[in-house]
Amino acid sequence: MERADAAHNRARILEAAALLFAERPPQDVTMDDIAKKAGVGRGTLYRRYPDRASIAVALLDDHERELQERLLRGDPPLGPGAPPAERLAAFYAAMVRLLEDHSHLVLGSEVGRSRFETGAYGFWRAHVRALLSAAGTPGPDALVEVLLAPLAPEVYGYQRRVLGLSPEQIARALARLTRMLDR
Template sequence: MNQPVTWGPPRAERADAARNRRLLLVTAREIIAGQGAAQLTMDGLAERAGLGKGTVFRRFGTRAGIFAALLDDDERAFQEQVLAGPPPLGPGAPPLDRLIAYGRARIDFLIGHREIARAALDGREQVPAGSQTPMSREHIRFLLGEMSLAAADLDVLATQLTAALDGPLLLYLSSAILTQAAPQVSERLGRGWQDLIQRVCRPR
């Protein structure tokens, strides 16, 4: 969410490096699930994973880098569901249904990862996490192109709809809606997305 996401496979790693990466990510998730994101530290992760501190620092660089790696890992799993998962999120459903499903799933993802996304910020980003969503724009543009939307400027429309799903809007919006529990927030924003898409993509 705070790094550009690619459609291709991850860069090849040495077997030992890949093994350490998996171990560290699993361990980080265990710490977050049991104690919360605020309790995850570089030293604590190294100790619990049974690896040297140097290994953790070389892998992630900073504490924020741990959270960025967790986001990247989950982003790839999310992409896989979009590219090859069951419909309507994956292929096989009408484009309107897929677009609605994509927005709802993306909102669930962003709300579910908001604490991790905040922790991934280390002050070096020019913009908040979630601003770079090339997958969203490309996917939305593709689905719009599959519909009959008359003379609509699909490039501009795709950009505007992508902005409606952008991380900063959902993660940092000053709104009473975000004081609710995550499932309530996701459901309310999801209904809003569905209403928006049905209105914008109404047959002319």
């Protein structure tokens, strides 16, 4: 069980990191910055979070778990009960929402190509894979990554910030991918 001072410091660290990630690109936030802002020594920081990615993951955890919960047990069309194509569309809409609200965190959690290694990615993957199977789509394994790739935070950020597309435009384009479920 966690000691009171340790819990207190963890909270301070997460709070500081959230502020810093919000104000500049994640790769410009050093571990030292976070420690300073949290009023905590380097050793304390590294004890729990070996790198930036793990902090961002911790910050995202709540939001991702909530979405996962809704996918598993929520109301249709996000949850079980609706046709696969509609569920996929709902999933895309929810992911756009998540990216819009927390893209700086998601970006922060991606050092190199570690995106595929997080538990969350595995979950999204399994979910889409299941939808493809339910729809009877042939060769679902290769198709999963194709359907998930446009949700990469860099892609979303590029569309939003450089191309100036709206979340609605992006969501609409993604929704059209659901026709992949027709064999």
